[in-house]
Amino acid sequence: MSALPSHLELVQGVVLPKPVGADPVLNFLNTRSDFDGRGPAANEWLTSYEALVIWSGYVGLLADASVFRLIEQASVKPTDATRRLDAAREFRADLYDVLTDEAATGSFDAVARAVGRSTARRQLSAVPADGIGVRATWELPEDLGLPLDQLALLAAELLTGTSRDHIRLCPGDNCGWLFLDPRGRRRWCSMATCGNRAKVRAHAARTR
Ligand SMILES: [Zn+2]
Numbered sequence: 001m002s003a004l005p006s007h008l009e010l011v012q013g014v015v016l017p018k019p020v021g022a023d024p025v026l027n028f029l030n031t032r033s034d035f036d037g038r039g040p041a042a043n044e045w046l047t048s049y050e051a052l053v054i055w056s057g058y059v060g061l062l063a064d065a066s067v068f069r070l071i072e073q074a075s076v077k078p079t080d081a082t083r084r085l086d087a088a089r090e091f092r093a094d095l096y097d098v099l100t101d102e103a104a105t106g107s108f109d110a111v112a113r114a115v116g117r118s119t120a121r122r123q124l125s126a127v128p129a130d131g132i133g134v135r136a137t138w139e140l141p142e143d144l145g146l147p148l149d150q151l152a153l154l155a156a157e158l159l160t161g162t163s164r165d166h167i168r169l170c171p172g173d174n175c176g177w178l179f180l181d182p183r184g185r186r187r188w189c190s191m192a193t194c195g196n197r198a199k200v201r202a203h204a205a206r207t208r
């Protein structure tokens with residue numbers, strides 16, 4: 001078997017892009033490449049509902065046990081799982097528009113609706129406090145909607161927080177990946193891919 005390119009990793013039998021966005025939501029947007037309209041992606045890594053769940057586990061959003069149980073649920077309800085995958089990809093496209101195109105008001109409305117649905121599914125649940133009394137934590141139901149719920153809530157945090165202003169778009173050819181650049185020092189999604197390609201091109205131009 002040939003080795004994978006350095007920006008990809010084989011995780012539980014699924015090829016996934018390494019998380020280089022420095023933010024879970026941006027890493028989710030980077031699960032496809034070559035965003036040019038809404039047609040099929042040049043590279044699509046969320047090829048099945050199972051891939052979405054395994055990706056969520058890979059980037060630390062889901063515990064291993066949850067990944068296992070959701071894959072089981074998906075095998076019992078494959079049609080529902082496919083619908084959830086479509087919804088996640090749709091959300092990904094809308095959110096990408098919102099972050100890269102200031103005129104994307106239709107996409108913003110769609111993102112806001114998805115965030116509203118996920119917010120409504122949160123339950124406040126009691127856990128013991130460190131000192132006196134009880135503290136609370138938000139919990140989401142562990143069903144097929146969980147991966148998108150988590151991403152929608154994190155997306156709302158990203159859109160409303162200070163990190164929003166530090167999102168940059170990789171200028172690499174056919175890339176389109178996004179990443180956080182709080183110190184203004186980063187140009188490429190990854191030096192190993194786009195950064196290196198640009199270096200090779202610059203070298204070829206110099207020696208021509
Ligand atoms: Zn790139």
